[in-house]
Amino acid sequence: MDDKTPDGDLHAPELYLNRELSQLEFNFRVLAQAKDPAVPLLERLRYLCISCTNLDEFFEIRAATVRTALQFGGPLPPDGIAPARALELIHDKAAGLVAEQYRYWNETLRPELNAAGIRILAHSSWNARQKRWLHKYFRDELLPVLSPLGLDPVHPFPRILNKSLNVVVVLEGKDAFGRKGGMAIVRAPRSLPRIIHLPPEVSGGKHDFVLLSAVLTAFVDDLFTGMKVKGAYQFRVTRNSELFVDEEEVENLASALKDELASRGFRPAVRLEIAEHCPKPIVRTLLQNFGLTENAVYRINGPVNINRVTQVYDLVDRPDLKFPAFKPGPAPLDAEAPFETLRQRDVLLHHPYQSFQSVLDLLAHAAHDPDVLAIKQTLYRTGKDSKIIDHLITAARNGKDVTVVVELRARFDEEANIRLADQLQEAGVQVMYGVVGYKTHAKMMLIVRREGKKLQRYVHLGTGNYHAGTARAYTDIGLMTADPDITADVHDVFQQLSGLAPSIKLRRMMQSPFTLHQGILRRIEREAKNARAGKKGHIIAKMNALNEPTVIRALYEASRAGVRIELIVRGACCLRPGVPGVSENISVRSVVGRFLEHSRVYWFRNGGKPEIFCSSADWMERNLLRRVETCFPIIDERLAARVFDEELANYLADNLQAWELREDGSYARVSPAEGEMPYSAQGSLLAKLCD
Template sequence: MTALNVPSTSPLHTLKTYINRDLSLLEFHKRVLAQAKDTEYPLLERLNFLIIFSRNLDEFFEIRVASLIQQFELSSNNKTRPDNLFISEILATISKLAHEAVEQQYKILNYNILPQLQANGVNFIQHGDILQKHKAWIKDYFHHEVQPVVTPISLDPAHPFPRLANKSLNFIVTLEGNDAFGRKIDLAIVPAPRSLPRLVKLPTHVSGEAEHYILLSAIIQQHIHELFPGVTTTGCYQFRVTRNADLTVSEDVEDLAIALKGELSSRRFGRAVRLEVNKDCPEMITDYLLEQFDLDQDQLYLVNGPVNLARFISNFNLPELRFPPYVQKLPKALYGNKSIFEVLKTGDILLHHPFHSFAPVIKLLKEAARDPHVLAIKQTLYRSGVDSEIVQVLAEAARNGKEVTAVIELRARFDEESNIEVANLLQEAGAVVVYGIVGYKTHAKMILIVRREIDKIKRYVHLGTGNYHATNAKIYTDYGLLTSDADICEDVHKIFQELTGMGKTIKLEKLFHAPFTLHSQLLELIQQEIKNSKAGKKAQIIIKVNALTEPQLIHELYKASQAGVQIDLIVRSICCLRPQVAGLSDNIRVRSIVGRYLEHTRVYYFYNDGDSKLYCASADWMGRNLFSRIETCFPIENKKIRKQILEDGLNNYLKDNRRAWELQADGTWIQCQPSNGQAVYIAQQQLMNQIF
């Protein structure tokens, strides 16, 4: 299905006006990596940032680099739009920057984090660190835990190079001699069992008072010879291959769930896009591996340490090396054991996660599930597991006889399998489950509750900028609005009708929604600021999103800057707009906040000649959000709440001088630092200290 409302022509951009989105995303990952060497963070949190960087980079190669390689192979190195770069140029730059970042990553690990952890009584044993006192326990662990589940694979005409799963830890082993059948064996592959932890804690009687963790790779390498009796092992080298993990499902399928199940298995064995090998691996072996995976030298990453840092994590019992625990708060309106339905009759409630608890959202659903006056509950689910309390409450509501409708987005990347399980659970409980619109991901965050009250039907709504995921609500910043406003409730009702039924585009009173009205309304709001500025009036725009890539919106922001509109953009990751370019974007500043919590709120503010307009939304300013997804954008009409979001969610972040990074005209990012005599201001910390 072709996306609706896509502009027939895109504004003309060049590299001077549009930063390549993939290079911008890689710059964000580098900002995350920079947190790992920031000594103001607790030590284990720095290690966690290192792990987050690894996971981010994995997904970057699995999705973005894989897509570029596919385009390159299909289009013979065409230029991309709108940055007008050749695909080969983008891939070459990514390779250079990614190699530099990975080298820095392992330097931080080996020369900063591991030595400091050791000084705090936490030791990581790699193969070269094994001491005599460790060997007996390691041998016992290998024989009882590893050897029974490991499968060595010799490479010979009867055993060709195995099909290795995406991101799995493997070893290539060099051998000398003949096996039991008289065959001369030179090479073998040993996949590390995925069922075993990558970090194993040694018992106190072996390690002493300090905590010692040994890598699974070290245990396997120490006893690799036992897997090949009668043959001499001359080398053992870790490696890991990253594959294309994007899923493609035809829009002509009859059952999306069945089609996705068929595609999920292919994700593990897509085309190889990156090879990581321990740096001590001989060139002859790395060349052999590159040949097996059909990769070039620039796709090889020689690493000075474990090749699977994404799993380099354990439950360390060292709270002093973590962030101090933070107790989430409740809005004052919800103090005490009040019914949320009764509270909402007096006014709207704003939730600002993670500073506010996610508990009110769950409480709302629990009240609805158990209230005899509630007739129906409708909800969108983008990322939720079967163990989610929200899913369990929806199932309870269905079993209690409520009309429960769940719009589940099965194609939420890397959560497809979990979402299929959620759909099955809810269907078994008696809920109506739909998968949204084929060709359009349902990314909107909505709950609608229908309740009979005396002589009328009343509706209650929750709208959010983030997913219905209680764990994410502790680490992502998001806004949620609880309201019983009749017009907003009616708009949400209409969108659910749109998602579950068929018909023409529905006109909404207050909400903007993609792929129908959101893009055009945003353009109108920017254009109104341009008109006001040209008329000599104050004009201001503040936008907070996760990503800004849509060419026409960028073009319009440039026009607004040239008209004198003051524009502040708070963009967490990808920003294709170039700020501070003379004559183009002099009045645009772009900053990114990277801190303890993942910035995820989407807020749009327009001064509007003093009658300000402020919206929260599920959508970033990307083409996919505006034209290929179901998204909602809702106005904040309560003046007190609007002021609170403006101050806490926007101006507060514009004051940050420690966790903020500012985008330069050349595409580089510079971390903010307090000027001489200026106090440190950290936006997230201000919100944590604040009493809501």
């Protein structure tokens, strides 16, 4: 670190961590959960697969973005690392992660699963009976749908679908037409199961599995009768999965996205995974066909699609090898009379510890209540067979005016959301796609009800999606309220989304892209001003990621002024803590546990009159400047104390699943100090809030 930096420019690149490398660090923390012997065995398998799936998405989005910057140029990120150098650093760190994933799989996890009676059988371990059954399975179930393609001037290299399983085969001899052997590609259609459960009467074990990749490589010679297979090597290519739609140039966003989705699987390649023993000439041929260089190849000691093993978690009924089941605690909302409850008091929901059913109950009641006139809702992700959708359709059929803002550009959910929008429109729901150039990421529901001679509004606001599935796996905060200021604010935001309304001044809430960014900066500066005046300045914030440079600089300035800043950032964090004279008053921790930390909570001491907010927004450029987000205060003092205790103080006390970010960008796992009791934030909430 430059000695001049602390007294100089807070724009100095040395003060910022690289976003992509920080994101990769998060996946090392996920992998650490897989390696933790205190975690049940099948949960450790699930964590390994999550780290692999996360890495897929990292290459599809983050690494792809860096490659695009290399190709087309653009401003350097705050860390000052040029795209070419960034790709080299990404490769080095990702290669280390991949090596660690497969080392753990081969040397520890797979043997432990085997000892527990859950066997993922490698080709080398098949006995004669298993091999006969699998060979028959190959001939009966796989061979009829496989179409091997020999590579020659008439048959050029085929199009390879994103993340699909493939085998490159080296052949010797001549086929029926006299063509000399060379190379062939065998593509595994998506219709084929990636993991095969062997019948107990065949294998002798109740939980014996074989990966499709192992079966393909074992019997691939059946596809090339009369020729000799010299080698068969599985591979997988990852492609850029960002969708590029010029919204201002298209007349129909849904139609344009459908066209883009059709080609997503064949966009430019960003990564090649290949069996580690594949000869170098074949690797070079694959790289040439995919337009990649050596810093995009990853040699794999095992199945290239190891994340598919996650299916074993659901196929094996072994509660003793999984986290203990839990039942979310109820929320203090009367499902039969929810509006009466909300007229009396606000209701706070802390998922997954408290049931998401309360949200469904509120919407279901509104759908059937004859006094409810209108329902407005934002939808970003909902999941399959969503009760939310059922209730909205019921409301529309019952004569309510139902308006839904469906975000078609929700990454990897675009196709599902297009189908969802069509389904809602067919039921008579008014569907909107948000605002050109801005994703609608806000989580809000507004219900308008006639009560006597007046109209009363009720609102649900959240930090997470209206998705019952993730509500059992992600931590999120939800607020139900009839507060006139907050409900009026939500009404105004919906009006702004549905029409061409001018900029609005909200009463209690903050909103991206208009007031949230500046609102956060003003509050950080207020803490700095108080500290300079000799008062205590203190900020605690919890979020998924932090990369917005203006906010980071404001936090540096506040730290210099003496403000104590405690950040709980689950994933990528570009702020560098602990720099003398700059960020020595800032600590950053990440908590990785049973549930995915997803809630966003901001607390400011405010001279002894604390403010606490919950939000759909991380402190990222996209959330603060290029999305529609909401940030809402917790006004009720009792509920504000709950949010502070459960989401902030609780996580700052964790010494089992917390990691501290160090100045160099690495993370160190927190452990109980001598004489200190072990404490898990998530474990505490399970015990406190669940039945």
